[in-house]
Amino acid sequence: MTEITPEQHLRERLSAHLEVLYPHLEKAALLEDIIALMALDQRCFMPEAHKNLWDESDTLVITYGDSILREGEWPLHTLHDFLRRELRGLISGVHILPFYPYSSDDGFSVINYVEVNPSLGDWKDINAIARDFDLMADLVINHCSSRSLWFENFKQRRDPGMDYFVEVDPETDLSEVIRPRTSPLLNEVQTLDGKRHVWCTFSHDQVDLNFQNPTVLLEFVKIIRYYLDMGVKIFRLDAVAFLWKIPGTTSLNLEQTHEVVRLVRSLIEHAIPEAIIITETNIPLRENLAYFGNANEAHLVYNFSLPPLLINTMVSGSCKALKTWMMGMPAAQDGTTYFNFIASHDGIGLRPAEGLLEDAEINQLVTLMQKSGGRVSWRALANGENRPYEINISLFDAMRRHLYSSNENDGEDGFQEQRFICAHALMLAVQGVPAFYIHSLLATENDENRVLHTSHNRSINRHQWVADDLESQLSTDSHHARIFNILKALITLRSTQAAFHPNAAQYPLHLGDKVFGIRRESHSTGAAIVAVYNISAEPQEILLSDLNLDESVSWQDILIDGADIRSQHSILLAPYDYRWLRRGDAVGVQN
Structure with missing residues (x-):
């Protein structure tokens, strides 16, 4: 029996994706265009199914490129300096929120997808950060800026862009559409052909893209390849749940939207097997979990x-x-x-x-x-x-x-x-x-x-630190320094515990409403940790007998002194205190 090659595997998957998305179109040429734009005709890997691309040592930081500023210095350089000085060896990755030229929404209204906002720095700065940390970047796939070249061309009725946006007759019944805004869904735009009404899920400056036009898909294939070449490892698919629109439906979480996610997954894992997709779908739980698919859509969901x-x-x-x-x-x-x-x-x-x-x-x-x-x-x-x-x-x-x-x-x-x-x-x-x-x-x-x-309400949590002020705060006994140091110590400790692997088993404990407890256990090593938290403003006593600890082995309080707690009858937790109790005989756990 002939073993299937990675490129054959990719072609089979792409054919299936395209059949769902464009059933009435001739797809052979489109498939070849996608493979060529992703350079998968030059190098193509066979992805390994159900492979965990993370472990307990992985922790990410989310930041804007200009969250920390120093006069006379590019913000991305300042950010990189902070990350290297304070967090290297502690965090594994950094999500730099949209660092492209934009017109609104602090970056999520993208003017040009393949440029770095010149007020932040350039691609060399992004590349430098990507060499030191796993870089997570936004693929703002649902919409682009009304000031983008694509939308300017739409208004001028020329390509690229003339058919890139969702146009709807304003008399169409769109009452079923679900969206997270109160502004009108359709925006009237004057073009060379007269007035057009374009679909805007979020704001009139963020015009939704029309993925029913396969040329739009090809544009994003080029963007994905470019981001991979620039060092992006983790792709955050922004607002992807709203991607495919069909009037008369909710236009949320449609099957075609899931198929686009599956297609993007197929492309990136055949290009770079370590690359990761995370879907940003701020929707009720059951709908959110659907973006895992059968382990063939998002690697991670928020x-x-x-x-x-x-x-x-x-x-x-x-x-x-x-x-x-x-x-x-x-x-x-x-x-x-x-x-x-x-x-x-x-x-x-x-x-x-x-x-x-x-x-x-x-x-x-x-x-x-x-x-x-x-x-x-x-x-x-x-x-x-x-x-x-x-x-x-x-x-x-x-x-x-x-x-x-x-x-x-x-x-x-x-x-x-x-x-x-x-x-x-x-x-x-x-x-x-x-x-x-x-x-x-x-x-x-x-x-x-x-x-x-x-x-804008969201600006309340988008502070920009002056680098010297931040360094001063972190060098004194400020609440910033106290909390930063405690959190760094917790992250460091967590990274050494196999029981905290992202896929280790998880069992909530029944300790009443004022104490939260959870047991984590590694499938591969047998390492186990019981974590308990007093989430009240009053002291809480926890009987060890209520924790169902294995009595034949030691249990060490790794947040205090590592001592065996078996001789104790109970644990007393001060208000908002917590403990991590590690089973002493766990295989592969450091002592």
Whole structure:
């Protein structure tokens, strides 16, 4: 029997993808164009199914290219200097949020996909960072800027661009369309052929691309190849759930959208087997998990339900919803895992909490965040009502108040730092790859001045540090330095524990609503860790008998002194305290 070659394997997969996407088109030439544009006719690898491209040593930082500024220096150079000095050997990868020329939305309205924003630096700066860290970059695939060459050509009725956008008759019934904005879906545009109405899911400056035109697909194949050549290892498919539009449907998570993700996966893993796809799909849990496919779509999906549930846990003093959700979470099969985070450049998405938190709980959380300086972004429902879509607040200020503190202190109880650190210690222990937004790693506060300057709610958590000020804060006994050093120590410790492999088994424990517990166990080494967290403002005692620890082996408290705890009857946790207990006989675990 003749063994199939990598290129034959690729051709079979591409043929299947194209048949779903373009059933009525002649596909032979299109297939050849895709292979040539990806240079897969020159070099093509056979991907290994269900291979984990990560382990417990992987942690990412999420940042804008200009989150740290130094006068007279390109921001990407300043960022690279900070990463090398403070985080080399600690984090494995860095997600630089869109670093291309843009017209709005802090980068997500791309003018040119293959240029670096000249205010940040150039491709040499991106290449330098990619040599030191796994580089994650955005493939802003759903839409582009209204100031892009493509859209200018659309208005001038010439190529490339004339047929690149979704045009709809304004009389068309689009009431079923789901989107996270309250602005009109269609934007009227004057062209050389008269008025046209183009589809804009997010804003009128972000015009949705028409993937029903295969030429648009070819444009993105070229972009993907270019990013790979520039050192990108991890592709974040931004807003991909909205990609394919069919009037009369929700135009969300359509089968063709999933097929495009599968096609992109086929291309990158045949080009560079270590490359990774992560889908940014801020939607309810079941729909989000669908982007794993059968381990043939995203390698990682954003764990969007984790931020609102974990923040609600910390400020409410009850882990009931978090525990219930985690008990129902499917284990990620090998070759896939979760991308865990608590805060991002956007905000705390609330759609992924729907069905997991009661409406009253969500409203209570929104009100508390507003008391701590947070803003609320809204989405329009089909019935004309608006519903909270996202809370915009820095994570540090989100932990300022507790829901059930006395009215005398308006919810501020002095445990802000403890809540903040406990939340991250919990995130580090759950199944998946952890990621820290740079302003969470640095415990940055709300930036009210930036909101006033931009008039955008999301700017509240997009502070720009002056490098000298940041270095000064990190060299003193500021809350920034205290938290940064504790988080770095936790990341370092986690990276040595096989039980924290992103695909290690995960078992939530039943310790009441005020103590969250989880057991992680490595399939390959047998290493086990029991992690427990007091998520309340009162001390909590945990009986060792309730942890179901194997009594025949030692259990070491690796966060305190590494001593065996078997002689103890119980563990006393101060407010927002936590412990990582490691089974002493685990194979391959460092002692």
